[in-house]
Amino acid sequence: MSWLRTHTCGELTIENKGKEVVLNGWVSKRRDLGGLIFIDLRDRYGITQIVFDETNSALHSMAEDLRSEYVIGVRGKVINRSDETVNPDMKTGELEVEVSELKVYSKAQTPPFEIKDDLKTNEETRLKYRYLDLRRAELQKNLILRSEVYHTIRNFYHDRKFTEVETPVLMKSTPEGARDYLVPSRVNAGKFFALPQSPQTYKQLLMVSGFDRYFQIVKCFRDEDLRADRQPEFTQVDVEMSFVDEEVIYTEHEALMANIWKDHLGVELKTPFPRMSYDDAMKTYGSDKPDLRFDVEIHDISDDVAESGFKIFNSTVDKGGRVLSITVPGEGSMGRGALDRLTDKVTSETGAAGMIFMKLNEGEITCSVGKFLDDETMKNMAETSGAKEGDLVLILAGPTPDVYKQMGGLRLIIGNQFDLIDRDQTKFLWVTDFPLVEWSKEDLRYHALHHPFTSPKEEDLDKLESDPKSVKARAYDLVLNGNEIGGGSIRIHTPELQQQMFSLLGIDEEEAEEKFGFLLDAFKYGAPPHGGIALGLDRIVMLMSGAGSLRDVIAFPKNQKAQSPMDSSPSEVSEEQLKELHISLRKTANN
């Protein structure tokens, strides 16, 4: 007789009463009770209670050997649970399966940690036994959500006539921005492929080919030093469209997000999403990805203090810096100790040199540098900061743009510390009008703020050589609750402007030809105006699921040393393999 399951463990209801069924699954819990053995049999779909009675003693004694995580099959009849064991919260809660036959597929050792949700086990152990960690309902839920989100995304683009195209994983190394992962070629001695940091050039070439609308959910790779929210390989929803402007990209992707949120979180998003220029975001929130779930804003009190008696304020303003404040509502009575701890946190996390505070209590204003300031100045500072009786004002002074970024960091610290963030809100935002380039003090040249293929705004073209810093890009980021979840731009599509852009970035003609000659060539044969976007899928699913880490929405992630503790990769390889690839290890290598 077949041992193929007739039902999953999440499927039976009391409607099936009397039916003979076959179930397969894992032993989740076992209770022995007055000669009866009850087992919660678990699979991905749910849990069904099975019961062994004493009438068949051979079977009963087999059941006595069953331990947690054994994999078994059972044949049996669906019966009512006894009244006191009915669980109305479970789909299968009214029934149990009275087992007549048992098959043990696999025994199981005691796992190194229990398969349960509120796990305290350290992450390295969880990663080593990833296949057990993935049995936990929480991770299963995350990965199934991820699978469903893929489906919604792909249907969305398919319905809109986008063509899904796979671009190469083995491509040309053109390091610009992050480091490439390299792949030595065996057939072509001494040469290397790179893994894509993004399929940027390919998707633009597809537009030159006339594909018109392209999308792909694609792995990308950056060999960067890892932070908590980075992985060496990550997944991007990659999109490019021809003959469009920014508005089309915004509208389409607001609709995509609305679909995803509706289908999987039951949330109706309000569209269109608000927009904010990069300059406004930096000035008001000290960030190019402001978290709008709380409305604390940055105030510029430079004018109030430029002529004050406090040297640091004066000299900051004199040197072109700014004095900025933020008001924490209702925290005007914070004690000295708490303020010192807050100051330490702010200076260490944001890099600010120091923090000044001001309290509005019982009609009086006190300030940590009050002895240098007159009452009128302090009153003006408080007023500009929008501070009211009972509030705390925090002040940073320094050169721009650093002081804005420090203030942005401070804003998030107080948002979290004083629970100002409404975590039930979903705040999407387009950040627009980014600068085209920024000056790199290390490299002594301009870097593209997005990438070298981003089009400058047409009205700024005449400043490209005379005043590059003031040129705005046709670039945009999609921000969700303070996280950048996507970014894109309208691209350059003529060889002349692309060459001009390379020059501006200090890439001379020879280098441009060697690295990007194929793109410049492609533009010579009739390129349509085009633009696109790339969305960070891992991060989107992380934010949707409320997971604490990208690692909780990736099936087999790397740890923060870019290693997989499960299979001990990366690992040493044989001399023979290296020889075939025409490479050797450096003697200086620390191995």
Next chain:
Amino acid sequence: MSWLRTHTCGELTIENKGKEVVLNGWVSKRRDLGGLIFIDLRDRYGITQIVFDETNSALHSMAEDLRSEYVIGVRGKVINRSDETVNPDMKTGELEVEVSELKVYSKAQTPPFEIKDDLKTNEETRLKYRYLDLRRAELQKNLILRSEVYHTIRNFYHDRKFTEVETPVLMKSTPEGARDYLVPSRVNAGKFFALPQSPQTYKQLLMVSGFDRYFQIVKCFRDEDLRADRQPEFTQVDVEMSFVDEEVIYTEHEALMANIWKDHLGVELKTPFPRMSYDDAMKTYGSDKPDLRFDVEIHDISDDVAESGFKIFNSTVDKGGRVLSITVPGEGSMGRGALDRLTDKVTSETGAAGMIFMKLNEGEITCSVGKFLDDETMKNMAETSGAKEGDLVLILAGPTPDVYKQMGGLRLIIGNQFDLIDRDQTKFLWVTDFPLVEWSKEDLRYHALHHPFTSPKEEDLDKLESDPKSVKARAYDLVLNGNEIGGGSIRIHTPELQQQMFSLLGIDEEEAEEKFGFLLDAFKYGAPPHGGIALGLDRIVMLMSGAGSLRDVIAFPKNQKAQSPMDSSPSEVSEEQLKELHISLRKTANN
């Protein structure tokens, strides 16, 4: 006024007459006719004729500058074509757009080859200008078909509750079979990741985790010497299921193929597909992927000739080899010259030492080694070969299994040469009951015929040590028209059997632990019985589209030297990059 298109170039019909429209696209063809300028404006969706008259002389003179492949936008009014220019075969064939405004987005140089279907340009040039080659209708059609096939496949699995999971691209190097592509680690000096040859171990771990049904369309990589139908990176539909047997996998994937063929080729496939054991396929067709679109079969005439006067036949049979024949219907009058050419082709392509032939003409049997054979023997040979008056019989003799493979090659040669293959047929076939292992003369050890995770048949378990060659595997291949388009197996799911299998393959315990310890460990914590399949997506789309090469269904393929002529990758990288990766080029490298 907006220049966003109101319609694509494949969308307008005469119903839109009188409407003002904006179209964008490429200049495909231009005809100047009595002061009028006609242009075929092309985009992915179709072609619309646009016309410039002389009433607006500035516009007319702009239009005179338009050349092939310029990218333009036009605003104009939909009007009737003149009767003599109506094209009833085109959706847009009754109308033209009378242009009132023109915008030139990009000029175009004369492309290195014309954008048309019957292209004679050599492949290297086509790959160098891939973005132009991809403008051709044929390649656009192939890639759009590919995109649609992804969609059907994903919906199929989604509807059946499969979870789509992405597995890592940076994984552990466990070379077994083909060569790994390696990726040096910067953070972990002297260590390497490998790119996946397939996500085999990961998908099995997902089963151990309880995901139950997994699928993914995923890039895989093999660093092999390239043949015409191989690419360094290829795309696989990867599937794994728990608690199933072979029948479930067959049924599901017959349904998948039926869906694909119906949706995209309008063909109703007959299911279930026929099945054939590996032994039968080898004996009858000399191939483990027989092309059943023609029914020529191999006959074993060893018994007829074992005692004949011809030494080669006798000694072949004595040494355990076989004498095999194939009958070519109606070719009994083939001349000596044609037979010599056929013999040359067969010996050079199949490795056969020589070919013997026999003709049945005018009631007589003649044979190329007839002087060694009596009439009775020849009559028996003809009869066993199923040959009739007017037929040609071709004979190979040699050791097994080589002679069967040579015969399989011969069968395809005559199938093609005499046009015996019915190319309108679609012949799916499951090949089953593969041997578990084969002996490698080079390595002097057994190799897994599929891979080391394939389960032996339960009834053969006792022969695993005593007679490994006779053990059959629970493995299967899906064959279409003589092409292997997929393969899979029911897997081993206990650590004991897996360890036994590793031993059989000459992988000692230490090596097994180092390479696959995580999988052996995983099996210790409760692994379900599971199995799966991997389908070659590139090849499936190639066969569906009738493309002549995998390169015609991949957007940016590599050439046969594993290079991309477009961007000249792989390429040299900087000493700085190598240093960061702790590797150096070997002096012996040919660079």
